[in-house]
Amino acid sequence: MRNVIIRLWDSQGKEIIDSVSGDYEDSFTLDTFADLCQMHLDSEPKNRKGFIIARVQTWDPKQPEKVFYSYYNAFHLNKILFQTQIYLKQRYIHRLHVLNPLTNSDIIGNVLYFHVSPPISEAEAKRAQTIKTLAAAGEEKAPTPTVKEFESGVQAEWTISGHQIVMDEVNDDELSHIQFKSTVILPSSVGRPSISIDDGEKLVKVQANQIFNASPKRRTSDITLTAKFPNRLLHVNKFERINIPPGVITRFTVPLPKEDIAKIVPATKKGHRRSLSYRNAISASGVPATFLEWTKMIQEDRQTIDNVSEEDGNFDNVKPFTITSTTIASPEQITPEGPSFDENVTIFDGYLFATDSDYLKSSEIRQVFRSNAINYEEIRLFEMEEYKGEQDEDETQSSLCEWM
DSSP: OOEEEEEEEOTTSSSEEEEEETTOBOTTTOOBHHHHHHHHHHSSSTTSOOOEEEEEEEEOTTSTTOEEEEEEEHHHHHHHHEEEEEETTEEEEEEOOBOBTTTTBOOOSOOEEEEEOSOTTTOSSOHHHHOOOOTTTTSOOOOOHHHHHHHTTOOOOEEEOSOEEEETTOOHHHHTTSOOTTOEEOOOOOOOTTSEEETTTTEEEEEGGGTOOOOTTSOOOOOEEEEEOOSSOEETTOOOEEEOOTTOOEETTEEOOHHHHHHHSOOOOGGGOGGGBHHHHHHHHOSOOOHHHHHHHHHHHHTTGGGSOTTTOOTTOOOOOSSOOSSOOOGGGGSTTSTTOOTTEEEEEEEEEEEHHHHHHOHHHHHHHHHHOSSHHHHOOEEOOOBOSGGGTTSOOOOSSTTO
């Protein structure tokens, strides 16, 4: 099997932000990213759809003051981050207050979305023609404000303060002309006996395999999803951030004592081992490395990893790179046309086009997901119970939404 690497570029295709191996597994259905890239290319119309990767940042619970990145099938992660609701006949989209499932801690900064293009060895156009990330619109777009914020180079040191909500089908331009400050939403309640409710912290917990129904040929994950539902009225279009300094591990903005961190962090799975991420590998290794050095390490790793069991492996460990480098490789150093490019590696390119904040506020961004989905189920968000009026307010509030 060929080694597949997905390079993650900035919105203009000028700088490589990160890269992830095609062996990395989706946290919910356990498909590899390489398989997911091919599934989207093979869906009708063929070679017109692209897989979308979501990159999530947290503070590293095992390396104080360093950043750790998790990667997801964005179509699946969105089902955890967002839900829709009919409230007094008006449709709203909720951004739930959820933890990063792979670290069980707060997400730091915005979730980044990368639209993956066909393999560059097979692309009919040159790179300049493949940078159009908004495939549905058919034209190159200026970066969104939150993408610009990320690309400014300022390290994000914040997390959202709680649940967020906007009216559906309202784009970014229209938001500035609508006054929502006096509008409030009362969360609805939905009871599910299979869901664990922690009354002390008002948390909702559920395993991923309870809400992602894979086909008999596909596996599902037992990863735990944790959300905190609001126990107060929600202001529409109110977005608040709380500063979280590097190295401070929080859950729903509350710092964890250092002695408790190890208790809440899930064990790293083989399919999420740190070596599969360019940035995580460099961080864990402690030695800078070029893209080519990292791909070589991935190839060597693939030759032995099958013999390592989930129980016996230390998947946080990354061997130090043997060739020391002073800087991360520039795009010119890692193009397939370069003299040291490995012909046994298939390269996909993903381009940054949006964040979770953009998805919440912009129908145009949500349309990009619809245009690249394999089927309707992939982009369908879970629905909260409809709120029809005051008669619903007295119901027992046990959970927030369909999957909880």
